[in-house]
Amino acid sequence: MKRKATITDVARAAGVSKGLVSFALNDRPGVSPDTRDRILDVARELDYRPSLSARSLSTRTSYALGLVIARDPEILGADPFFPSFIAGVERVLSTEGRALVLSVVGDDAHEETVYRTFTSDSRVDGMFLTDLRHDDPRIPLLQSLGMPAVTLGDPDARADAPASADGSGRPAHPFPSVVLDDTPGVVELARHLAELGHRRIAHVIGPRRMMHATRRDAAFAGTLAQAGCPAPIVVETDFTAAEGAAATERLLDLADPPTAIVFGNDPMAIAGIGIAHERGLRVPRDLSVAGFDDSELARYVFPSVTSVRSDPLVWGEQAARTLLQLVATGSADDVALPPARLVVRASTGPVPTSTGPVPTPSGPVPSPSGRPGGAH
Amino acid sequence: MKRKATITDVARAAGVSKGLVSFALNDRPGVSPDTRDRILDVARELDYRPSLSARSLSTRTSYALGLVIARDPEILGADPFFPSFIAGVERVLSTEGRALVLSVVGDDAHEETVYRTFTSDSRVDGMFLTDLRHDDPRIPLLQSLGMPAVTLGDPDARADAPASADGSGRPAHPFPSVVLDDTPGVVELARHLAELGHRRIAHVIGPRRMMHATRRDAAFAGTLAQAGCPAPIVVETDFTAAEGAAATERLLDLADPPTAIVFGNDPMAIAGIGIAHERGLRVPRDLSVAGFDDSELARYVFPSVTSVRSDPLVWGEQAARTLLQLVATGSADDVALPPARLVVRASTGPVPTSTGPVPTPSGPVPSPSGRPGGAH
DNA sequence: GGGGGTCACTAAACCGGTATAGTTTTGACC
DNA sequence: GGTCAAAACTATACCGGTTTAGTGACCCCC
Numbered sequence: 001m002k003r004k005a006t007i008t009d010v011a012r013a014a015g016v017s018k019g020l021v022s023f024a025l026n027d028r029p030g031v032s033p034d035t036r037d038r039i040l041d042v043a044r045e046l047d048y049r050p051s052l053s054a055r056s057l058s059t060r061t062s063y064a065l066g067l068v069i070a071r072d073p074e075i076l077g078a079d080p081f082f083p084s085f086i087a088g089v090e091r092v093l094s095t096e097g098r099a100l101v102l103s104v105v106g107d108d109a110h111e112e113t114v115y116r117t118f119t120s121d122s123r124v125d126g127m128f129l130t131d132l133r134h135d136d137p138r139i140p141l142l143q144s145l146g147m148p149a150v151t152l153g154d155p156d157a158r159a160d161a162p163a164s165a166d167g168s169g170r171p172a173h174p175f176p177s178v179v180l181d182d183t184p185g186v187v188e189l190a191r192h193l194a195e196l197g198h199r200r201i202a203h204v205i206g207p208r209r210m211m212h213a214t215r216r217d218a219a220f221a222g223t224l225a226q227a228g229c230p231a232p233i234v235v236e237t238d239f240t241a242a243e244g245a246a247a248t249e250r251l252l253d254l255a256d257p258p259t260a261i262v263f264g265n266d267p268m269a270i271a272g273i274g275i276a277h278e279r280g281l282r283v284p285r286d287l288s289v290a291g292f293d294d295s296e297l298a299r300y301v302f303p304s305v306t307s308v309r310s311d312p313l314v315w316g317e318q319a320a321r322t323l324l325q326l327v328a329t330g331s332a333d334d335v336a337l338p339p340a341r342l343v344v345r346a347s348t349g350p351v352p353t354s355t356g357p358v359p360t361p362s363g364p365v366p367s368p369s370g371r372p373g374g375a376h
Numbered sequence: 377m378k379r380k381a382t383i384t385d386v387a388r389a390a391g392v393s394k395g396l397v398s399f400a401l402n403d404r405p406g407v408s409p410d411t412r413d414r415i416l417d418v419a420r421e422l423d424y425r426p427s428l429s430a431r432s433l434s435t436r437t438s439y440a441l442g443l444v445i446a447r448d449p450e451i452l453g454a455d456p457f458f459p460s461f462i463a464g465v466e467r468v469l470s471t472e473g474r475a476l477v478l479s480v481v482g483d484d485a486h487e488e489t490v491y492r493t494f495t496s497d498s499r500v501d502g503m504f505l506t507d508l509r510h511d512d513p514r515i516p517l518l519q520s521l522g523m524p525a526v527t528l529g530d531p532d533a534r535a536d537a538p539a540s541a542d543g544s545g546r547p548a549h550p551f552p553s554v555v556l557d558d559t560p561g562v563v564e565l566a567r568h569l570a571e572l573g574h575r576r577i578a579h580v581i582g583p584r585r586m587m588h589a590t591r592r593d594a595a596f597a598g599t600l601a602q603a604g605c606p607a608p609i610v611v612e613t614d615f616t617a618a619e620g621a622a623a624t625e626r627l628l629d630l631a632d633p634p635t636a637i638v639f640g641n642d643p644m645a646i647a648g649i650g651i652a653h654e655r656g657l658r659v660p661r662d663l664s665v666a667g668f669d670d671s672e673l674a675r676y677v678f679p680s681v682t683s684v685r686s687d688p689l690v691w692g693e694q695a696a697r698t699l700l701q702l703v704a705t706g707s708a709d710d711v712a713l714p715p716a717r718l719v720v721r722a723s724t725g726p727v728p729t730s731t732g733p734v735p736t737p738s739g740p741v742p743s744p745s746g747r748p749g750g751a752h
Numbered sequence: 753g754g755g756g757g758t759c760a761c762t763a764a765a766c767c768g769g770t771a772t773a774g775t776t777t778t779g780a781c782c
Numbered sequence: 783g784g785t786c787a788a789a790a791c792t793a794t795a796c797c798g799g800t801t802t803a804g805t806g807a808c809c810c811c812c
Contacts, residue, residue, distance in 0.1 A: 004496065006798055017762045022800055032760060052497040053438065054798035056429035057767050064477070073463030073689055078672045083459055087449030090480040094490065099477045099499055101440070104466040114470065120380065121428040123475055241676040270646070271676035278678050296454045300617040300647035301677070302654050313449055382768055393792045398770060408790060430768030433797050 005046040014042040025050070056122070064099040065089075065323055066124035070111045070131065073104060075240050078267045080295040081312050085130070088316020096324060112141065119145040126327045128152065128319055129175070132211045143174050150323040150332070151177045152315065153211060176332040178319045182212065182292075183219045185308035185340035189290055190223035192306075192342060193260050197351035198288060202233040202258040204247045204268060213264065216292075220262065233258060237268065244268025248275040252287075259351045260288035266295040269305050273347065284349030294343050303346035310340040381422040390418040401426065432498070440475040441465075441699055442500035446487045446507065449480060451616050454643045456671040457688050458506075464692020465504070472700060488517060495521040502703045504528065504695055505551070508587045519550050526699040526708070527553045528691065529587060552708040554695045558588065558668075559595045561684035561716035565666055566599035568682075568718060569636050573727035574664060578609040578634040580623045580644060589640065592668075596638065609634060613644065620644025624651040628663075635663060635727045642667035642674045645681050649723065660725030670719050679722035686716040 011018040016039065024031045024039040031039075042048075056062050067089070069082060076082060086100065093100055101124050105111045115138065118124050126148040129138055132155055142149045155173040193201055203220055206213040213236075221231055233251065237243035244263055251258055252275070263269035269291030276287050283289050283303055291298055294309035318335055326332035387394040392415065400407045400415040407415075418424075432438050443465070445458060452458060462476065469476055477500050481487045491514065494500050502524040505514055508531055518525045531549040569577055579596055582589040589612075597607055609627065613619035620639055627634055628651065639645035645667030652663050659665055659679055667674055670685035694711055702708040 007800095008798075018799080019763080019801075020761060023761090026800085030760065035760080049496045051433070051798050052499060053429050053432035053436075054767090055800080057427070057433050057769085057798080058800040060429075060767080062429065073460060073467070076459040076463055078456060080454060083452040084449060086478065087452055087480045090478065091449070094479060094481070094486070097493070097497075099479070099494075101475045102462065102466070102478050103470060103475070104463045105470070110470070117473070118475075120425040123428060241672050245676045267673055267676075270673060274676050274678035274680070276678075296617050297643055297646060297673075300621045300643075300650050302650035302652075304650070383770095384768075394769080395771080395793080396791060399791090402770085406790065411790080427768050430797090431770075433768080433799085434770040436797080 004051075005048045007048070007050065010039065010043050010046055010048050013046060014039045060122060061125050061327075062122050063097065064101050064124045065093065065320070065327075066101045066103070066118050066127040067130070068103045068105060068111060068114050068118075068127065070105050070108065072106060072238070072240075075238065076104060078241055079239055079265055079293075080267075080297075081265070081293055081310075082130075084312040085316040085319075088313040088318075089128070089320040090316075091313075092317050092320035092324070098324070112137075115141055115147070116145065119147045126150070126323045128323065133209045134211055134214070136211075139173065139175070148323070148326050149175045150319050150326060151175050152319060153177060153179055154334075156211065176322055176326055176334050178315065178322050178335045178337065180310055180315050180337040181339040182216060182308060182310055183339065185310070185342050186216050186219040187223045188342035189262060189306070189308060190220050190229075191227060192344060192348065193262070193288065193290075194224060194227035194229050196260075196288065196349060198258075198260040199229050199351070200233075200256060200258040200260075201229065202235065202247075202251045202261045204235045204237055204244060204251075204261060204263045204272070206237060206239045206264040208236050216264070232262075237264070239265055239268065241267045241271040245271040245275050248272040252276070252279060252281075258287075260290070260348065262290045262292075264292050266291035266293050266298045266305060266307055269307070269347070270297065270301055273301065273303070273305070283347050286352055288348040288351075290348055299345070306345045306348040307343050308340050309343050311337070380427075381424040383424070383426065386415065386419050386422055386424050389422060390415045436498060438498050438501050439473065440477050440500045441469065441696070441703075442477045442479070442494050442503040443506070444479045444481060444487060444490050444494075444503065446481050446484065448482060448614070448616075451614065452480060454617055455615060455641055455669075456673075457641070457669055457686075460688035461506070461692040461695075464689040464694075465696040466692075467689075468693050468696035468700070474700070488513075491517055491523070492521065495523045502526070502699045504699065509585050510587055510590070512587075515549065515551070524699070524702050525551045526695050526702060527551050528695060529553060529555055530710075532587065552698055552702055552710050554691065554698050554711045554713065556686055556691050556713040557715040558592060558684060558686055559715065561686070561718050562592050562595040563599045564718035565638060565682070565684060566596050566605075567603060568720060568724065569638070569664065569666075570600060570603035570605050572636075572664065572725060574634075574636040575605050575727070576609075576632060576634045576636075577605065578611065578623075578627045578637045580611045580613055580620060580627075580637060580639045580648070582613065582615045582640040584612050592640070608638075613640070615641055615644065617643045617647040621647040621651050624648040628652070628655060628657075636665070636724065637663065638666045639668060641669050642671040642681060642683055645683070645723070646673065646677055649677065649679070649681070659723050662728055664724040664727075666724055675721070682721045682724040683719050684716050685719050687713070 007018045007021050011021045020031060021039055024036045052063060089100055103114045105114055129149050129151040132151055132153050134156055136155055139155055154177050203217060205217050208214055217234060224232060235247040237247055251261060261272055263272055269289050273283050273289050276283050281287050291305045291307040294307040298305040298307045314337060318337055322332045322335055383394045383397050387397045396407060397415055400412045465476055479490045481490055505525050505527040508527055508529050510532055512531055515531055530553050579593060581593050584590055593610060600608060611623040613623055627637060637648055639648055645665050649659050649665050652659050657663050667681045667683040670683040674681040674683045690713060694713055698708045698711055
């Protein structure tokens with residue numbers, strides 16, 4: 001196993017200085033065409049690969065992007081969002097010679113230190129901000145650290161922009177965002193349930209401090225109100241199947257239990273269906289259930305789960321592209337992806353006519369059919 | 377925002393040479409106690425953090441470990457193994473100031489280039505080898521690249537060790553392994569089904585080229601044979617819920633369908649239950665189903681899924697520790713973790729007495745009960 | 753034919769650490 | 783008090799790139 005070729009080897013072999021090799025390899029002017037070709041030939045012949053660490057030291061860039069996931073490891077395993085998102089990110093990064101540096105943290109205190117460490121170690125050139133929170137402390141943190149970032153979704157515009165030098169009317173968030181608006185899907189879902197005749201509806205959401213939880217809650221409740229429905233019963237969970245199951249138990253124990261339950265992700269919805277079945281209820285005859293994210297499994301459980309498709313893979317790809325551009329050029333535009341849409345499957349159906357589990361269909365709504373449901 | 381302090385700043389402020397600062401910070405002999413203290417004080421005061429890239433360049437070490445996942449992004453989202461494994465790895469790395477560099481690749485050709493790139497870029501100091509394959513090409517590859525690695529499970533010992541300098545009787549695999557033996561769990565599962573009276577049993581396994589698939593297949597079939605059962609029907613899949621569902625369809629379409637189906641992971645098992653329910657079969661009355669890995673969701677679907685618990689989180693922790701030791705000292709011992717055990721839940725029950733779905737219980741086996749199943 | 757400008761290229765500084773050779777200080781011992 | 787070795791510390795080379803200042807060579811043009 002012989003030593004790797006360095007830029008000095010290439011320079012010597014090509015009979016030029018190493019500075020010129022650097023110029024030729026980085027496509028910079030000041031190298032005559034035939035010299036450039038000769039250098040590139042020699043480099044290829046020696047199988048020269050520039051040293052990342054040397055380059056990093058010189059240029060103060062790491063050629064890596066960072067993702068810090070602040071969720072309990074257990075949840076991480078159950079929720080398919082992050083694996084898909086990461087796969088999307090990777091799909092872009094791998095073609096660009098960049099790497100993804102990952103960190104999974106349990107608590108907030110540790111989270112901050114990871115952001116600080118990644119920055120002070122120059123371990124990454126930019127970071128993805130997922131699971132955006134209200135008044136997210138990570139935004140001023142990264143801003144003060146001078147670390148570029150891309151947010152998934154719009155952060156809440158804060159009026160008190162701390163040191164906003166220009167008095168322009170620009171939005172208060174300092175980082176470009178990649179938005180995949182889930183409101184249309186949520187609105188469609190609310191209308192869908194209202195049209196099926198549901199009135200007593202529960203919404204089992206994720207942690208309230210996460211923006212998407214409250215945003216979806218607002219969109220859902222707002223649409224129901226428009227449709228003349230009473231406000232939904234809202235239950236906050238941590239996104240685990242366990243809490244989804246527990247929430248379902250509590251809801252079904254109510255004196256006047258809901259006829260439809262909407263869950264913040266698919267694992268919770270699947271767990272909810274499990275609870276219903278265990279109690280002898282049939283879905284959707286006695287209880288309608290819907291999930292969120294449209295994971296693969298949602299299509300294959302029985303009954304297949306009505307869900308809102310959010311496409312984390314595409315989200316990851318676009319977030320990676322935007323962050324790469326931000327890092328390279330210093331600025332990047334906000335991007336809006338096609339919004340999430342409702343996917344109706346077999347787990348939602350017309351409201352039961354009486355309070356007891358009676359199998360009488362109540363309206364013209366088609367009875368739920370086969371598994372591979374199409375978009376609404 | 378002022379510039380980060382460098383080692384030179386610390387040296388100047390402490391009135392010593394930077395070499396001595398380096399010695400003091402790395403706990404090396406040759407520094408008097410009070411000088412060392414003074415240097416450390418100054419470093420703390422200046423909030424000095426050594427530059428990773430500079431250190432990497434000097435030491436030819438990247439302070440990062442790599443994981444290449446060669447699975448389709450879709451599968452990655454559904455299968456909870458990797459997220460949990462990664463979380464376990466992270467739990468160890470984060471306390472050691474190391475980072476995890478991740479890559480997700482679809483096809484084998486790309487996989488090899490990633491291993492080569494990570495190596496030639498010195499992007500990582502060592503790598504995790506998961507989803508071990510028969511005659512795994514990654515082993516000679518990493519060996520020839522001189523990249524340390526840890527394997528999850530024992531690779532198959534190859535007689536033709538290429539350049540085995542010493543004629544010792546050591547096993548042929550050059551890398552330490554972290555083994556979580558799943559055989560006991562599989563054996564227990566086979567016995568469990570045999571005791572319940574099942575004879576026509578199907579085994580829906582993962583890709584044959586992966587060692588764990590064939591190893592489990594062998595253990596399962598062998599135990600059944602010992603128990604006097606006929607050989608199971610084996611169906612190979614890619615681990616997706618989609619193929620799990622398709623396999624279930626095919627099996628149930630057989631003239632003489634199996635009375636129990638064992639799946640290679642939980643998502644497939646859950647999809648299989650979905651298919652059964654869709655056909656009007658009841659689990660476990662008409663069909664017993666078992667999964668693998670014991671993911672969170674397995675506890676919360678209905679019926680809760682009998683599975684084999686493999687504890688990917690612990691696996692990740694131990695793999696990280698072993699790899700860190702290997703990288704630091706040049707060698708590490710093989711580690712055996714507590715083996716995977718069977719977790720009996722509600723999805724497995726006594727074999728139906730007749731071929732038709734008749735609700736007669738057939739034996740003294742307790743009827744499947746509540747969700748939170750305990751270990752067998 | 754000498755001044756001025758551009759182009760191709762070289763030499764050397766620099767990034768921020770580690771490692772090594774060399775120099776001074778300390779201390780033990782006779 | 784002189785000798786010698788160990789301990790403490792400095793100076794500097796080095797890792798492998800990028801970048802800047804500087805040097806010829808060449809051309810243009812009055």
